[in-house]
Amino acid sequence: MIEVKGLRKSFTLGKRRKTRTVEAVRGVDLSVAEGEIFGFLGPNGAGKTTTARILCTLLEPDDGHAVIAGADLRKDPAAVRTKVGYVPQGGTTTDEVTAREELVLQARMYGMHKTEAVQRTEEALASFELTEFADRQCRTYSGGQRRRVDIAMGIIHRPKVLFLDEPTTGLDPQSRAHLWDEVRRLRDAGMTVFLTTHYLEEADALCDRIAIIDHGEIVALGTPTELKHGVAGDVVTVGLNGDGPRAAELLTGRDYVHNLELGDDGLRLYVDDGATAMPQIMRALDGGDIHFDTVELHRPSLDDVFLIKTGRSLRDK
Amino acid sequence: MKFLRDTWLVYTRQLLLVWRTPARLVIGFLQPIAYLLLFAPLLKNALASAGARTYADAYRIYVPGLLVVLVLLSGFFAGFQLLGELRSGVIERSRVTPVSRTALILGRAFSEVTTLMGQAVVITIVALPFGLTVEIGWVLLAYVMLALMALMACALSYAMAMLIPSPAALGPLINSVSQPLSLLSGVLLPLTLAPGWLVTIAEWNPIYWTTNGTRALFTGNPGDTSVWLGMLIVVALAALTVTWATRMFARQVR
Numbered sequence: 001m002i003e004v005k006g007l008r009k010s011f012t013l014g015k016r017r018k019t020r021t022v023e024a025v026r027g028v029d030l031s032v033a034e035g036e037i038f039g040f041l042g043p044n045g046a047g048k049t050t051t052a053r054i055l056c057t058l059l060e061p062d063d064g065h066a067v068i069a070g071a072d073l074r075k076d077p078a079a080v081r082t083k084v085g086y087v088p089q090g091g092t093t094t095d096e097v098t099a100r101e102e103l104v105l106q107a108r109m110y111g112m113h114k115t116e117a118v119q120r121t122e123e124a125l126a127s128f129e130l131t132e133f134a135d136r137q138c139r140t141y142s143g144g145q146r147r148r149v150d151i152a153m154g155i156i157h158r159p160k161v162l163f164l165d166e167p168t169t170g171l172d173p174q175s176r177a178h179l180w181d182e183v184r185r186l187r188d189a190g191m192t193v194f195l196t197t198h199y200l201e202e203a204d205a206l207c208d209r210i211a212i213i214d215h216g217e218i219v220a221l222g223t224p225t226e227l228k229h230g231v232a233g234d235v236v237t238v239g240l241n242g243d244g245p246r247a248a249e250l251l252t253g254r255d256y257v258h259n260l261e262l263g264d265d266g267l268r269l270y271v272d273d274g275a276t277a278m279p280q281i282m283r284a285l286d287g288g289d290i291h292f293d294t295v296e297l298h299r300p301s302l303d304d305v306f307l308i309k310t311g312r313s314l315r316d317k
Numbered sequence: 318m319k320f321l322r323d324t325w326l327v328y329t330r331q332l333l334l335v336w337r338t339p340a341r342l343v344i345g346f347l348q349p350i351a352y353l354l355l356f357a358p359l360l361k362n363a364l365a366s367a368g369a370r371t372y373a374d375a376y377r378i379y380v381p382g383l384l385v386v387l388v389l390l391s392g393f394f395a396g397f398q399l400l401g402e403l404r405s406g407v408i409e410r411s412r413v414t415p416v417s418r419t420a421l422i423l424g425r426a427f428s429e430v431t432t433l434m435g436q437a438v439v440i441t442i443v444a445l446p447f448g449l450t451v452e453i454g455w456v457l458l459a460y461v462m463l464a465l466m467a468l469m470a471c472a473l474s475y476a477m478a479m480l481i482p483s484p485a486a487l488g489p490l491i492n493s494v495s496q497p498l499s500l501l502s503g504v505l506l507p508l509t510l511a512p513g514w515l516v517t518i519a520e521w522n523p524i525y526w527t528t529n530g531t532r533a534l535f536t537g538n539p540g541d542t543s544v545w546l547g548m549l550i551v552v553a554l555a556a557l558t559v560t561w562a563t564r565m566f567a568r569q570v571r
Contacts, residue, residue, distance in 0.1 A: 057412075058413065078415055081415045084413070085413070088406050088409055092407055092409065092410040096333075096337035097337065101333070105326065105330055106414070109323075110414050110415065110416075111415060153410065
């Protein structure tokens, strides 16, 4: 449904003399199957939004190719526009108009006749549970309601692919869960969904497949389970008080430690089997006369995947 | 056909927004009305040397100038709204649809022009009880001239906004263009009162001709040179600025 090869985009920032070029997207390749929820996970500034905006025809790529729902992005952006829907970050509802007016206008912008636009609007309002306040001005809506209007606008022309840019940023947990259900419902109805997010939980719970992006490059790609399995069996975190570097030195190269990351408050150790590794780690630390506050055992999370691939934690951002 | 339909869609949406935010409309009125009530009454005596013998004469000279200021200055500020809409994502939402790019900007410009013409009509009506008498046919022609001036000002403002997309820098730029343009057109007092050198400079200012043309139509002198010359100038300028603005917009937003 989406095939992307070697996508690149850089921006020139700054005034005439002091310009610098930022490579926002540096050779992205990806392939999204029909009817899947594909997540683009990464910190702010990783190139997620830029990629989504390129694929929706809003930005022209510097290089690379993309075919979306059979339409070539560079040769025929007009055809792409009829096949994709886009819901930008932050939303676009206007305070002074009603949800019904917004939806009818958006439908008509896609070329529908008035009667058809009105009918589609009725359907969209009903399916997103907006009928009740469809004739109130958008200024009166809650964040979750506004978001639902945004998404209803994005799918009013029944696109093959829906792009959602940070769909749940700023929503309360309940609205977020509600929105996840809406997105799953769209997928189950056959729509392909491409969403960007910087929430690990969202990528883990909602997406069928994930690409982790950092500094404009995809660093990992797979289902959430595959990605987490790729890390290691278990993760042991050791809470340390200042002895971090010494502990890291001590544990580096031990045969039961695959990989190790030193953070501000301690160590993360990637091991095959936590139950056997934990006592060995504690003995080693004792032997080195290093005091530790806590030792905990976890299943690896997507954050561990991110940490191993980039050396940074997504949670800190 | 698609282009006209799309322009209509954008135009009606923008007018709906104007209708739903009446505060903006009212603020647009306040200043011209204040001038009409508090400044214009001085003019019968002040304009005696320009041939005003009655209040009606004074208002026929003053009201058209006031309307020119209204459409020019308000039109020049249309770029700010465009900047806001470009930033908020409202235009982006339209850009992912196949809607005509030219329609996105023309529909906006036409809605501004309509709003300004509505204000111009109200101001004219408010001036009637003060003794303004006009001939309806010629005044309608004057409105056409004003509408074209409004369109020109809007388009110019849009183009400048895309050239300098920072509101902080755009404001001073617009002021530095609009102030000499309006002073050198005699919108407050006709330049018949001006020394010769000032008139010589003003004759290079296109707005001078359109202002004089509007004034001639209000005073019932449709045969005046400034009417056809002003009309010619404003048609050319409107066509030029609209082409410029739509081209820049299409290039910028893809």
